[in-house]
Amino acid sequence: xxxxxxxxxxxxxxxxxxxxxxxxxxxxxxxxxxxxxxxxxxxxxxxxxxxxxxxxxxxxxxxxxxxxxxxxxxxxxxxxxxxxxxxxxxxxxxxxxxxxxxxxxxxxxxxxxxxxxxxxxxxxxxxxxxxxxxxxxxxxxxxxxxxxxxxxxxxxxxxxxxxxxxxxxxxxxxxxxxxxxxxxxxxxxxxxxxxxxxxxxxxxxxxxxxxxxxxxxxxxxxxxxxxxxxxxxxxxxxxxxxxxxxxxxxxxxxxxxxxxxxxxxxxxxxxxxxxxxxxxxxxxxxxxxxxxxxxxxxxxxxxxxxxxxxxxxxxxxxxxxxxxxxxxxxxxxxxxxxxxxxxxxxxxxxxxxxxxxxxxxxxxxxxxxxxxxxxxxxxxxxxxxxxxxxxxxxxxxxxxxxxxxxxxxxxxxxxxxxxxxxxxxxxxxxxxxxxxxxxxxxxxxxxxxxxxxxxxxxxxxxxxxxxxxxxx
Amino acid sequence: xxxxxxxxxxxxxxxxxxxxxxxxxxxxxxxxxxxxxxxxxxxxxxxxxxxxxxxxxxxxxxxxxxxxxxxxxxxxxxxxxxxxxxxxxxxxxxxxxxxxxxxxxxxxxxxxxxxxxxxxxxxxxxxxxxxxxxxxxxxxxxxxxxxxxxxxxxxxxxxxxxxxxxxxxxxxxxxxxxxxxxxxxxxxxxxxxxxxxxxxxxxxxxxxxxxxxxxxxxxxxxxxxxxxxxxxxxxxxxxxxxxxxxxxxxxxxxxxxxxxxxxxxxxxxxxxxxxxxxxxxxxxxxxxxxxxxxxxxxxxxxxxxxxxxxxxxxxxxxxxxxxxxxxxxxxxxxxxxxxxxxxxxxxxxxxxxxxxxxxxxxxxxxxxxxxxxxxxxxxxxxxxxxxxxxxxxxxxxxxxxxxxxxxxxxxxxxxxxxxxxxxxxxxxxxxxxxxxxxxxxxxxxxxxxxxxxxxxxxxxxxxxxxxxxxxx
Numbered sequence: 001x002x003x004x005x006x007x008x009x010x011x012x013x014x015x016x017x018x019x020x021x022x023x024x025x026x027x028x029x030x031x032x033x034x035x036x037x038x039x040x041x042x043x044x045x046x047x048x049x050x051x052x053x054x055x056x057x058x059x060x061x062x063x064x065x066x067x068x069x070x071x072x073x074x075x076x077x078x079x080x081x082x083x084x085x086x087x088x089x090x091x092x093x094x095x096x097x098x099x100x101x102x103x104x105x106x107x108x109x110x111x112x113x114x115x116x117x118x119x120x121x122x123x124x125x126x127x128x129x130x131x132x133x134x135x136x137x138x139x140x141x142x143x144x145x146x147x148x149x150x151x152x153x154x155x156x157x158x159x160x161x162x163x164x165x166x167x168x169x170x171x172x173x174x175x176x177x178x179x180x181x182x183x184x185x186x187x188x189x190x191x192x193x194x195x196x197x198x199x200x201x202x203x204x205x206x207x208x209x210x211x212x213x214x215x216x217x218x219x220x221x222x223x224x225x226x227x228x229x230x231x232x233x234x235x236x237x238x239x240x241x242x243x244x245x246x247x248x249x250x251x252x253x254x255x256x257x258x259x260x261x262x263x264x265x266x267x268x269x270x271x272x273x274x275x276x277x278x279x280x281x282x283x284x285x286x287x288x289x290x291x292x293x294x295x296x297x298x299x300x301x302x303x304x305x306x307x308x309x310x311x312x313x314x315x316x317x318x319x320x321x322x323x324x325x326x327x328x329x330x331x332x333x334x335x336x337x338x339x340x341x342x343x344x345x346x347x348x349x350x351x352x353x354x355x356x357x358x359x360x361x362x363x364x365x366x367x368x369x370x371x372x373x374x375x376x377x378x379x380x381x382x383x384x385x386x387x388x389x390x391x392x393x394x395x396x397x398x399x400x401x402x403x404x405x406x407x408x409x410x411x412x413x414x415x416x417x418x419x420x421x422x423x424x425x426x427x428x429x430x431x432x433x434x435x436x437x438x439x440x441x442x443x444x445x446x447x448x449x450x451x452x453x454x455x456x457x458x459x460x461x462x463x464x465x466x467x468x469x470x471x472x
Numbered sequence: 473x474x475x476x477x478x479x480x481x482x483x484x485x486x487x488x489x490x491x492x493x494x495x496x497x498x499x500x501x502x503x504x505x506x507x508x509x510x511x512x513x514x515x516x517x518x519x520x521x522x523x524x525x526x527x528x529x530x531x532x533x534x535x536x537x538x539x540x541x542x543x544x545x546x547x548x549x550x551x552x553x554x555x556x557x558x559x560x561x562x563x564x565x566x567x568x569x570x571x572x573x574x575x576x577x578x579x580x581x582x583x584x585x586x587x588x589x590x591x592x593x594x595x596x597x598x599x600x601x602x603x604x605x606x607x608x609x610x611x612x613x614x615x616x617x618x619x620x621x622x623x624x625x626x627x628x629x630x631x632x633x634x635x636x637x638x639x640x641x642x643x644x645x646x647x648x649x650x651x652x653x654x655x656x657x658x659x660x661x662x663x664x665x666x667x668x669x670x671x672x673x674x675x676x677x678x679x680x681x682x683x684x685x686x687x688x689x690x691x692x693x694x695x696x697x698x699x700x701x702x703x704x705x706x707x708x709x710x711x712x713x714x715x716x717x718x719x720x721x722x723x724x725x726x727x728x729x730x731x732x733x734x735x736x737x738x739x740x741x742x743x744x745x746x747x748x749x750x751x752x753x754x755x756x757x758x759x760x761x762x763x764x765x766x767x768x769x770x771x772x773x774x775x776x777x778x779x780x781x782x783x784x785x786x787x788x789x790x791x792x793x794x795x796x797x798x799x800x801x802x803x804x805x806x807x808x809x810x811x812x813x814x815x816x817x818x819x820x821x822x823x824x825x826x827x828x829x830x831x832x833x834x835x836x837x838x839x840x841x842x843x844x845x846x847x848x849x850x851x852x853x854x855x856x857x858x859x860x861x862x863x864x865x866x867x868x869x870x871x872x873x874x875x876x877x878x879x880x881x882x883x884x885x886x887x888x889x890x891x892x893x894x895x896x897x898x899x900x901x902x903x904x905x906x907x908x909x910x911x912x913x914x915x916x917x918x919x920x921x922x923x924x925x926x927x928x929x930x931x932x933x934x935x936x937x938x939x940x941x942x943x944x
Contacts (some may be wrong), residue, residue, distance in 0.1 A: 029856070106814050145856070147887060161780025165823040167853035170887025171906075212780060240780060245795055246787035249779075249820055278784065279885065280908035307721075308633025308684060308712060315718035319565075319749075323717055342578050344724045353635040381639035381864065382615070384501070413751065415619060415642025434643075437750035 005199040008127070009136040010164060011070035012041045014143060015062055015093075017084050018075035019045030019053040026076035026099060028054070029145035030133055030134040037135075037142035037150070044069060045354075062091035071095045073133060073143050078102030081129070089122030097143065098128035101170035104187045105130050116189050131186035131403050132162050135169075137179060138205040144184065153178015154207040155286045156200045158193055160185055160214045161240070168212075168279060174428040177287045182204040192216065192226035201229045201299045203350055208289035210282050214241050214250040223271055228274035231456040234289045234449045237273040238282045239264050258263045272452040274445055281441070288431045288442040292293070293405040297374040297449050300443065301367050302348035304357040306381030309413060309436040310348030313377060324348065338362055349380070357386050361394040368402035375407040377443050379436045380421075382414025388421035392414070396428055407446060411439030477663070477671040478568045480599070481608040481653070483542035484513045486615060487534055487565075489556050490547035491517030492524040499547035499570055500526070501544050501617035502605055509607075509614035509622070516541060532561035536873055541566045545605060545615050551575030553587060553601070561594030569615065570600035576659045577602050579797075588661050603658035604634050609651060610677040616641075616656065625650015626679040627758045628672045630665055632657055632686045633712070640684075640751060648898040649759045652678040660689065666697035673701045680706040680761035682754050686713050686722040702744035703928040706761045706921045709745040710754045712735050725729045736740050744924040746917055753913065760914040764879040769846040772798055772915065773839050774820035777827040778853030780907040781885060782820030783851060788909050792916035796820065801842045810834055820851070834865040839872035847879040849915050851908045852893075854886025860893035868900055879918055883911030 018027035031054055034043055045053035048060040059065045062072055072093045074084050078100050088096055096119055105114040119126045131395035133144030146166040151173050159165030165184050172179055183196055193216055200206045216222045229235050241250035242261045268275045276282045304310040314324055324347040332345045351359055367373045380391050385394040395410060410425055410432040412418045425432035433439040490499035503526055508513055516858055517525035520532040531537045544565045546556050550572050558569055568591055575584040583696045591598045605616030609624035623645050631637030637656050644651055655668055665688055672678045688694045693765040701707050713722035740747045748754045772794060776782040786796055796819040804817045816822040823831055839845045852863050867882060882897055882904040884890045897904035905911040
């Protein structure tokens with residue numbers, strides 16, 4: 001069942017069925033998050049046994065609310081959910097977000113099937129059941145019982161796991177990776193990854209998707225939606241259940257029979273997704289793709305004040321198929337005017353341990369201005385000569401002062417000051433990491449995505465004539 | 473040239489040649505670190521043109537100091553280093569720590585060779601040249617120009633890279649991984665990794681070594697020392713220059729011709745070292761081995777409140793050759809008395825998103841008490857039901873209350889509170905990490921080391937009869 005999810009993410013009104021005055025209840029937490037998040041549409045608590053919840057007038061049913069409801073967030077026990085569906089149908093609700101658990105994940109297949117059948121009869125679509133809700137920052141909407149603090153940004157995060165997803169909401173704040181959306185898909189009885197990818201592909205506020213997936217039901221639809229998405233925006237996939245052991249654990253978790261791990265490996269390659277193996281890499285990539293999604297060419301320059309950090313980066317880049325060429329000759333000549341004579345001007349360029357903030361500025365500025373440099377990896381080892389925060393400022397200044405728009409990724413290694421510098425850069429939109437290797441891997445992912453996208457583009461172009469033939 | 477390094481690490485007296493009153497000079501920074509670190513032996517600034525440096529009486533030469541000098545830290549320009557060697561020989565110095573650069577790394581092979589020849593003539597050994605100094609926390613000795621803040625602990629860190637090493641000193645403090653020692657080996661003209669491994673193998677204060685290596689000169693000696701070390705304590709090696717590109721970068725960095733990357737792979741396997749590819753994994757392992765170096769068997773139990781985190785851990789463990797068996801039947805029966813009915817009691821055990829701190833305590837305590845459980849991986853996803861810090865306390869309480877001494881590794885995923893909980897556990901000696909995957913990889917490393925050690929032991933035993941034959 002196709003159809004846009006526009007109203008799910010940009011509703012005029014939202015109701016919480018099972019809104020509660022008890023602060024430990026989910027129906028309380030969700031309503032509180034909606035209110036504290038600053039959602040500007042109408043909000044209706046639905047609870048027949050309360051006059052008011054959290055200062056809002058409460059209604060006995062969805063159909064008794066005035067002015068219509070776009071989205072109903074359902075927080076009642078599983079056995080009463082079908083009644084809510086009928087009430088919602090009567091009220092003209094478009095989307096049911098069913099937080100209730102007690103469906104497929106505990107063996108209640110029939111109840112889950114019935115939920116979807118009845119919803120569809122009324123033209124409604126269902127997110128869930130067994131979800132913690134969803135977030136869409138452009139609408140200032142936090143209809144979840146996750147953390148109330150959400151950092152707005154450009155990454156949409158789709159998660160099949162509840163507790164992991166909630167924890168990752170907090171993680172994204174600490175890591176400084178902002179989100180456009182967080183969607184808990186739970187049992188995926190109706191709305192699934194494919195539907196969401198279709199929405200986020202068109203969504204102006206989303207520049208990349210990060211999906212935690214244990215399994216999907218409709219493989220073909222997933223492949224189509226994911227390929228189409230990847231051709232336009234990066235799709236980062238954390239596929240859990242990669243091994244037989246993991247797949248077994250997943251089966252007893254969401255009850256989703258994750259098809260053969262080997263199969264998935266192939267599927268993700270085919271659709272052009274970037275597969276990651278851990279949440280750290282997933283968010284490292286998300287941070288990168290929040291800033292950049294393309295790079296003009298393969299000519300990467302590495303700047304470092306620590307030879308060892310440069311060697312590590314060269315290794316990681318080579319292990320990911322990126323080989324560092326020599327820096328352009330006239331760039332080297334420029335470097336020679338301000339670098340000490342013993343500094344290596346090969347690639348990685350070793351600015352030496354005596355490099356000051358100003359030296360970082362000059363080396364980066366000239367690199368950005370040079371037409372033969374496509375991207376720069378700036379590495380910094382904390383020394384007493386260059387203050388970490390001042391070095392971060394120097395990087396930002398070089399980016400501001402240069403006309404060129406080229407990807408710059410930074411790795412700043414050291415103590416507390418370096419951590420603050422990483423945060424500062426991240427806040428200003430420069431993907432920065434606390435180790436040289438994580439920075440190098442992020443830059444490698446950017447190259448990988450550029451390559452994947454060009455492959456998808458080629459495939460699409462080659463497929464055209466065949467399609468034309470088919471339609472003749 | 474063999475001989476113990478005892479006096480290098482536990483000197484009665486130390487001199488800084490080139491001690492300076494100028495706070496930007498290395499000869500000032502080193503002396504200040506020695507003094508602020510709390511070293512309890514005698515300290516002599518050597519500077520012919522100063523009466524006092526940092527409140528201490530300054531001497532014109534090493535030979536003019538009263539009472540002898542065990543270690544001389546040399547911070548003078550390369551061209552005057554040979555004069556210092558003669559002076560040191562006269563003064564009966566045992567170890568020269570040559571911070572000065574301008575030797576092999578810039579092509580001055582002859583000067584470097586002469587330095588060692590002359591030092592040996594006087595029975596002295598040389599650390600360096602081109603180093604940032606060294607730290608040995610049992611002696612409260614920080615004879616480096618790295619950070620003055622050092623966290624005492626059990627890991628000895630040997631680094632061939634200067635700036636990277638200094639930055640990692642700060643990193644180790646932020647990460648809460650304490651060190652027994654940090655040794656900058658620089659050009660390794662005399663004292664090298666093998667010498668240091670021999671010392672740290674016997675050193676009661678060191679339980680593991682983390683070595684950043686670009687290349688070694690004497691391969692055979694390295695293999696012997698590393699094998700011997702690994703048979704008793706874990707050796708974590710960050711081998712830079714694993715790829716041709718990285719090796720090239722290393723060559724222009726330390727001038728050490730790192731022999732073929734493929735060769736190294738084999739050598740590290742042969743000696744039983746744990747190879748890591750990035751500084752994050754290196755310190756993750758160091759944290760693990762600060763707490764544990766052995767595990768009784770392969771029976772690992774995973775506890776989690778988030779199914780997804782459990783799946784991720786199962787994947788990572790399986791990818792590292794560790795397969796989770798079913799939990800013991802009577803343990804499951806115990807779990808059933810306090811877990812909700814829908815909780816999965818397979819392995820990973822899903823305590824469910826509703827798990828409280830008390831539930832973590834019970835599940836862990838019973839696991840520790842069970843004779844068929846060898847180690848426990850505790851995973852936590854930040855929820856509103858279990859506070860992260862309280863969960864950390866519950867883990868600590870279970871460890872205290874159980875008689876059993878078994879490895880427990882924790883992964884706590886979430887926001888700021890979870891980060892604090894990770895820190896709290898780390899401070900109390902429980903290896904804890906901010907993601908489930910890093911925790912799982914650390915536990916896998918413990919199993920890997922247990923296996924490597926048993927292999928080394930077997931090889932040693934099998935080699936005995938042959939040796940006996942040889943001596944007949």
